[in-house]
Amino acid sequence: MKIGFIGVGNMSSAIIKGLLAVDFVKPADIYVHSGTKSKYEAFAKEYGLTTCESNSEVVQSADYVMLGIKPYILTDILKEIKETVRQENVILISMVTGISLAEMQADLENDDAKIVRIMPNVNVEINEGMTALKPNKAVKESEFQDTVDIFTALGQVIELPEKDFSIFVALAGSSPAFIYFFIDSLARAGVKYGLTKKQADQIVAQAVLGSAKKVLTTDKTPFELVDDVCSPGGTTIAGLLALEEAGFMTSVVKAVDATVQKDQNK
Numbered sequence: 001m002k003i004g005f006i007g008v009g010n011m012s013s014a015i016i017k018g019l020l021a022v023d024f025v026k027p028a029d030i031y032v033h034s035g036t037k038s039k040y041e042a043f044a045k046e047y048g049l050t051t052c053e054s055n056s057e058v059v060q061s062a063d064y065v066m067l068g069i070k071p072y073i074l075t076d077i078l079k080e081i082k083e084t085v086r087q088e089n090v091i092l093i094s095m096v097t098g099i100s101l102a103e104m105q106a107d108l109e110n111d112d113a114k115i116v117r118i119m120p121n122v123n124v125e126i127n128e129g130m131t132a133l134k135p136n137k138a139v140k141e142s143e144f145q146d147t148v149d150i151f152t153a154l155g156q157v158i159e160l161p162e163k164d165f166s167i168f169v170a171l172a173g174s175s176p177a178f179i180y181f182f183i184d185s186l187a188r189a190g191v192k193y194g195l196t197k198k199q200a201d202q203i204v205a206q207a208v209l210g211s212a213k214k215v216l217t218t219d220k221t222p223f224e225l226v227d228d229v230c231s232p233g234g235t236t237i238a239g240l241l242a243l244e245e246a247g248f249m250t251s252v253v254k255a256v257d258a259t260v261q262k263d264q265n266k
């Protein structure tokens, strides 16, 4: 399988590193073109990837082409590659937030163009990603299965209708930043009480990792797990009530509302 990337920024490079870590594809079978020649050439050289002189050359070279570019530039790029897309049996995989399959087909002026809309997150880099996928009607079952296989190699996958992509962005695409921010905040409190930041980061990250694993492996709900940690009259309930007094749950839901709104107003 030959996999192309148009745009090699944070997200595409995370996908590439994750794929290479599990030998999903040979480095030379990854074709890249991006905005800044010096940057993508250096990245390609470091990992042994094949560089292309243009976005259209990526479409000519690869079977599956990921669109790893910012939403504001997507229309221009689809117009740039639309003739090549017509000529090649290529499957476009768009990770661009807020842009529907129908909008992409319209930009390509081609309802037969094969497109899978996805929403990954940065943890694909360590093969612990969470990716939503939705193919358009032109994508064959085997082609969609190949796309699912790519992202299964990078973590967990879920097929979702497009109407659910905005909430998925908040819960999985953007949420690593919220979770890193939570880890940083908790660790900073550790520094306040005399730990080094390095010690505190490691302690908190392990506590988050263990808690996440627990949620994934138990039949209990997260709320029941909260109760299990709160000893009557103990430390945890004191901290938990202070967290809620400061509006913890409301803050989290407000972050999700703002993310969904931004995704829908792109």
Ligand SMILES: NC(=O)C1=CN([C@@H]2O[C@H](COP(=O)(O)OP(=O)(O)OC[C@H]3O[C@@H](n4cnc5c(N)ncnc54)[C@H](O)[C@@H]3O)[C@@H](O)[C@H]2O)C=CC1
Pocket: 006, 007, 008, 009, 010, 011, 012, 033, 034, 035, 036, 055, 067, 068, 069, 070, 071, 073, 077, 095, 096, 097, 119, 120, 121, 122, 173, 174
């Ligand atoms: N960063 C993340 O955690 C996630 C990002 N996404 C989506 O992935 C897309 C890419 O995001 P990032 O990688 O974070 O952005 P980024 O800014 O790191 O990367 C964008 C890339 O596009 C390239 N580019 C600009 N003009 C180009 C052109 N004319 N032709 C080819 N390439 C061009 C840039 O050189 C850059 O490498 C966005 O649509 C974003 O919404 C989705 C899920 C998670």
Ligand SMILES: O=C(O)[C@@H]1CCC=N1
Pocket: 097, 169, 173, 174
């Ligand atoms: O911030 C963004 O727009 C992208 C989408 C999900 C994560 N990063």
